[in-house]
Amino acid sequence: MLIEFLQSRMFPAARGVIINNHTLSGAEIRRLVDILGRIFDFVAHEDLARRIDRGGRRPFCLLTFDDGFRSNAAETAPELLRLGVPAVFYVTTSFLDTGRPLWFVRHKALQELGPLPETLSSAVLKQLPLERTETLLDRFIAARGIDLVPREHWQAMTWDEARGLATRGFTIGAHAVEHSILPRETFAVAEGSIRESMAAVSRHTGVRCATFAFPNGNYTAALCRVATACGAATVMTTEPSWVRNGAQTWRLPRIQLFPSQSRRKICLKLAAALYDGLLANPDGTGRAYRRMEALRSRPRPDVSSLQTVRRQQS
């Protein structure tokens, strides 16, 4: 009720939400669809642009699942199919190629074994290029002789399963090659990861990859443009807000929901997301997205006019 009231009376430009999940069991997806289905129309990726432009009787909701875990294909997708709810699955392509656990899965598994040194905290690792992160984790695992066996639901789906999802009507998007936090890499590496992952999705599924989601949500406008140049009609971030009329499809917000959240918490979060800047972006940049939006409408000043001559030497 609260969301419908706020959206229709105070935020009519808010067209709908894009939900970001990772792994959900059959029961969890049923519950989530039940909660969201009371407020939103579930839409497929192909209908997104139209719904952003023209809206609808009710706000829309697009479900997305990141990373390409096996449980997405084994549990989530069959339940969604049964419920008639479309979704997008963003796959980390090397994860599907090799099955090697993603760095944050290994990190999480290490955290469960005991406290880690501060140099291996999430905050530090998320500032590093992937090569360095993997080196630090490998060194720590080797030094302590730990044998990490990933749990069933943390394992990767196969390309056959991804192809199966595509043939059953789901959209498969790219989520980089190795789940590196792309702005931490050099531009060339990040660009290569976007191009390669989108090409791999197209090649393996036989359907042209039309959407890209940034790992951890961290992005730059230059990288968004790489994705659109590679054929992405939509590019996903994790800015926690609603999609508004006139939203840039190369930088779409997504709201993260977790299975542990109660119905009330989910509704409150969705209501809070109507107000730009109320929720912090889980990518670690806090509420910078609000300031960025404010800057977007202001033209860039001519830097030469800002040039100060103080302390200038020949």
Place this chain on the structure above:
Amino acid sequence: MSLRVAALISGEPGPAELWTLHALAAEPVEMIVVRAERPTGIPARKRLERLRREIGAVRLISRIVGNRVFGSWDARVRDRQLELLFDGEELRSWWRASGIRVVRSPFLNHDATREALVEYRADLVVRVSGGVLLRKVFSAARIATLNIHHGIAPRVRGMWSIPWGLIENRPDWIGGTVHVIDEGIDTGDVLWRGAPQIAAGDTGTTLFFRTHLEAVRALAGIVREYARGARPGVTAIPDSEESVYRTAPEFGDWLQYLTAARGRNCAAVLRTGVEC
């Protein structure tokens, strides 16, 4: 015979300097470290007097107060962050066990530094930390003396270039340069320059960190080329490219930098998310 590289440092090496030394030591070269006990031999009073003549008493006081009030505070935060990002403990363990010969000198431009370089017959000298080198020191290298400048030289020269780029809204100043040291400040031949991606959430420290990773990788590549007997190419700088010099921040500059959350709220950072 392998290339002889001498790395110049001033004082106890921090994590960023150790990262550079670690990368150089991994190259197929012979290496020593010349360690100056302090950056300069000029007495503090004389330096202050010279600065007062150059910039005036008011700006000198502003600079001193700024550095005392904000600079030391920022340095503590920054050092702690760089310690974690570079994994300083690991690097110090490596340094202690490395067995790299360390020659001591009272200060960087002391005759003892030159003597150490001449005696070692250094082919390459790499200034890893410390202040401006005099000709008598940088000319002691048979081939060249190299430096990493944290800023895009010669567009911006001098110290604190990345924070200057942030507070003056000049993302094109943010990056790193590997150059040959000559008489000027960051004016020598440019062998490499590159820039990290700037993204929302970045600060002067995170940009420094990623710049340093890239610049050290480039420096190691350049040293490898010299070791192979090749000469790395010099990057052509367009004549039209402006060049400005920036030096130590004053009170107002510190205030501007810190109130912008060390660059996190600067337009140079925020705009990269919405335009390019």
